[in-house]
Amino acid sequence: xxxxxxxxxxxxxxxxxxxxxxxxxxxxxxxxxxxxxxxxxxxxxxxxxxxxxxxxxxxxxxxxxxxxxxxxxxxxxxxxxxxxxxxxxxxxxxxxxxxxxxxxxxxxxxxxxxxxxxxxxxxxxxxxxxxxxxxxxxxxxxxxxxxxxxxxxxxxxxxxxxxxxxxxxxxxxxxxxxxxxxxxxxxxxxxxxxxxxxxxxxxxxxxxxxxxxxxxxxxxxxxxxxxxxxxxxxxxxxxxxxxxxxxxxxxxxxxxxxxxxxxxx
Amino acid sequence: xxxxxxxxxxxxxxxxxxxxxxxxxxxxxxxxxxxxxxxxxxxxxxxxxxxxxxxxxxxxxxxxxxxxxxxxxxxxxxxxxxxxxxxxxxxxxxxxxxxxxxxxxxxxxxxxxxxxxxxxxxxxxxxxxxxxxxxxxxxxxxxxxxxxxxxxxxxxxxxxxxxxxxxxxxxxxxxxxxxxxxxxxxxxxxxxxxxxxxxxxxxxxxxxxxxxxxxxxxxxxxxxxxxxxxxxxxxxxxxxxxxxxxxxxxxxxxxxxxxxxxxxxxxxxxxxxxxxxxxxxxxxxxxxxxxxxxxxxxxxxxxxxxxxxxxxxxxxxxxxxxxxxxxxxxxxxxxxxxxxxxxxxxxxxxxxxxxxxxxxxxxxxxxxxxxxxxxxxxxxxxxxxxxxxxxxxxxxxxxxxxxxxxxxxxxxxxxxxxxxxxxxxxxxxxxxxxxxxxxxxxxxxxxxxxxxxxxxxxxxxxxxxxxxxxxxxxxxxxxxxxxxxxxxxxxxxxxxxxxxxxxxxxxxxxxxxxxxxxxxxxxxxxxxxxxxxxxxxxxxxxxxxxxxxxxxxxxxxxxxxxxxxxxxxxxxx
Numbered sequence: 001x002x003x004x005x006x007x008x009x010x011x012x013x014x015x016x017x018x019x020x021x022x023x024x025x026x027x028x029x030x031x032x033x034x035x036x037x038x039x040x041x042x043x044x045x046x047x048x049x050x051x052x053x054x055x056x057x058x059x060x061x062x063x064x065x066x067x068x069x070x071x072x073x074x075x076x077x078x079x080x081x082x083x084x085x086x087x088x089x090x091x092x093x094x095x096x097x098x099x100x101x102x103x104x105x106x107x108x109x110x111x112x113x114x115x116x117x118x119x120x121x122x123x124x125x126x127x128x129x130x131x132x133x134x135x136x137x138x139x140x141x142x143x144x145x146x147x148x149x150x151x152x153x154x155x156x157x158x159x160x161x162x163x164x165x166x167x168x169x170x171x172x173x174x175x176x177x178x179x180x181x182x183x184x185x186x187x188x189x190x191x192x193x194x195x196x197x198x199x200x201x202x203x204x205x206x207x208x209x210x211x212x213x214x215x216x217x218x219x220x221x222x223x224x225x226x227x228x229x230x231x232x233x234x235x236x237x238x239x240x241x242x243x244x245x246x247x248x249x250x251x252x253x254x255x256x257x258x259x260x261x262x263x264x265x
Numbered sequence: 266x267x268x269x270x271x272x273x274x275x276x277x278x279x280x281x282x283x284x285x286x287x288x289x290x291x292x293x294x295x296x297x298x299x300x301x302x303x304x305x306x307x308x309x310x311x312x313x314x315x316x317x318x319x320x321x322x323x324x325x326x327x328x329x330x331x332x333x334x335x336x337x338x339x340x341x342x343x344x345x346x347x348x349x350x351x352x353x354x355x356x357x358x359x360x361x362x363x364x365x366x367x368x369x370x371x372x373x374x375x376x377x378x379x380x381x382x383x384x385x386x387x388x389x390x391x392x393x394x395x396x397x398x399x400x401x402x403x404x405x406x407x408x409x410x411x412x413x414x415x416x417x418x419x420x421x422x423x424x425x426x427x428x429x430x431x432x433x434x435x436x437x438x439x440x441x442x443x444x445x446x447x448x449x450x451x452x453x454x455x456x457x458x459x460x461x462x463x464x465x466x467x468x469x470x471x472x473x474x475x476x477x478x479x480x481x482x483x484x485x486x487x488x489x490x491x492x493x494x495x496x497x498x499x500x501x502x503x504x505x506x507x508x509x510x511x512x513x514x515x516x517x518x519x520x521x522x523x524x525x526x527x528x529x530x531x532x533x534x535x536x537x538x539x540x541x542x543x544x545x546x547x548x549x550x551x552x553x554x555x556x557x558x559x560x561x562x563x564x565x566x567x568x569x570x571x572x573x574x575x576x577x578x579x580x581x582x583x584x585x586x587x588x589x590x591x592x593x594x595x596x597x598x599x600x601x602x603x604x605x606x607x608x609x610x611x612x613x614x615x616x617x618x619x620x621x622x623x624x625x626x627x628x629x630x631x632x633x634x635x636x637x638x639x640x641x642x643x644x645x646x647x648x649x650x651x652x653x654x655x656x657x658x659x660x661x662x663x664x665x666x667x668x669x670x671x672x673x674x675x676x677x678x679x680x681x682x683x684x685x686x687x688x689x690x691x692x693x694x695x696x697x698x699x700x701x702x703x704x705x706x707x708x709x710x711x712x713x714x715x716x717x718x719x720x721x722x723x724x725x726x727x728x729x730x731x732x733x734x735x736x737x738x739x740x741x742x743x744x745x746x747x748x749x750x751x752x753x754x755x756x757x758x759x760x761x762x763x764x765x766x767x768x769x770x771x772x773x774x775x776x777x778x779x780x781x782x783x784x785x786x787x788x789x790x791x792x793x794x795x796x797x798x799x800x801x802x803x804x805x806x807x808x809x810x811x812x813x814x815x816x817x818x819x820x821x822x823x824x825x826x827x828x829x830x831x832x833x834x835x836x837x838x
Contacts, residue, residue, distance in 0.1 A: 005271060061445055140431035142492045150338055151394050154349035157485045157492040159430060164497035181490035182434055182446050
């Protein structure tokens, strides 16, 4: 009798915990204390005959605030000497256990300065709250986001005047493309990742991701125009550094688009 | 005792399980029956615009501006929820019940019962996961809509907010949708979109009450460049702004079809700014797209022109006023779309040919060619990005039409004797028409004597016949200011060319019609908005002799009556 009672209770309790656990276990990332973590470091370089130039952007409104000199697109920020690509998000994909996310003291912010987003690309872990302060520009910015995939975070469109701000919590992994409807050249990317294992390359295309639990992982590099490159089966050893380098080149145009251009031309 | 405790314990656990399971299932009441019934209605009445899968890509969608709602992307304009959040069921009900004026979405109030409308809504909600995501529950993200009363300072305060929130940047100072940011805006489908002209009440898609106006900029209109100001303007500021915007909204009376030309002594006003124009009222002429001849134009820009007229003993003048967001004074004949095959719908208008793409074309290599790092391709995997579709996006380059703005007044060459008029669209053979075509680029050209070209037409199938230079007799003067054209056209009442020019006569009803082209909208040639025949009447003052004769007549009769009475009295005696 007693055993039956215990058994029934156990069954019932485990059913309940499964149900509760299922609701909370959304992205499968578990924060643990990482012992003897390894790291990956490397560079992302551009491959191709001609290095794309940073396109010049004419400031056609609010010159007193945005500055009258032309700006330069940050779509391709490629080092002329070593061909390093800046603003590439390198990340470990599908990692289930690892370090806790280190939220910066001032939080995640994407301010607008002289009608330009700074930084051009930022990466945040899923669940992060990002703020969009406008402390410098004495003009209204109309911050309009587009999200991908469509069932990740919801897009938003908010007016931010001088000394205004607003915040958004990005719960799901995906891409958020930030634009301004008034100053149409403004562009930034917020990459929401499912783990805190990401890094953004610097002006030499270099990156380093630290404190990774030893194991074998998939590493991905993403650039807004050059797309994604993936390297599978990268082994991280305890307290060791694994070198991972990426080469990105301009994508092939798909056949369908080729035809369309020939007809138009 | 043990037994009791055991039963209680298991009972509580049982209840816990039931509660957990119930909470875990969907929160919204979407019974399968409603959805099934809704699908039947959708598949009968909605799919040809909204598409079989609700993507807003039905067979007629490409002819409509704005496009039908895409329920899969699920960005809704008219809601009471925060930016990015789904609409409530009530919001969707209102759309079905009232329709969306100014678009192809009709009111379904007469066509569907309320029960049926509920069913369709439940089906529509199945197209996107946002309606079942508990994080996006619209009831938890409602905006505050508590109206405040109108006071003496509200309008002035609202005007301040209009400046502070920089509404004029898109909507213009007077609200005609002609702000400096108005050009080059696109919606989330990369289709061209324009800021609302706030002065035209009939263009508002979701009501013109102060509450409706307040809701729009509090929630923002998802999928468009219209943002939400909920974070950075207080509720009070937004109510003040709503009251102010309401003062800009005007409805116009379009019931009058007779344009009375007022007789004045002395010279006629030559310019639009002459104060004498303020002394007469205008007639509001409604315009619609020209759909009789190719290219059939379903999306005209100008839907209203206000007309005033004056004449003296020698000349007649017209003042024409209409809202046009952009002053188009450059013209390239090559761009005229005579056959209607040059991108007449928006879907074809959008072509992406930015300079950057041309750069890519140079570097394109043929299939089968070896790439530089072909040796590395075994190690790396290059994945085609289907999910992260952003990278594949070509830059949005909206069509840049180089076409002038223009307006034409059309008359029959002869004032008809009876009720039969020439065909309202460029006449017909046997009943020619005479047009005075004012062109914005000619107005700017110092070498041209007049910005008006007179021509004749005998039906839209025949080419127009421009009158020779010696026969051109119409003068004009025009200006464009803050989103509005004002054009004066003036000509002598009679001309030498009796056959080709309209000869004006007082007191008669003369057919008159209008054609308008908005260059920025790609309008030129037969692609235009036009009106049907209205009637022009040169008012005659009643001659003074009419009054004199009436007075004499009245006096004569009065005297006669007196004499009759006197006579009958004397007879009695």
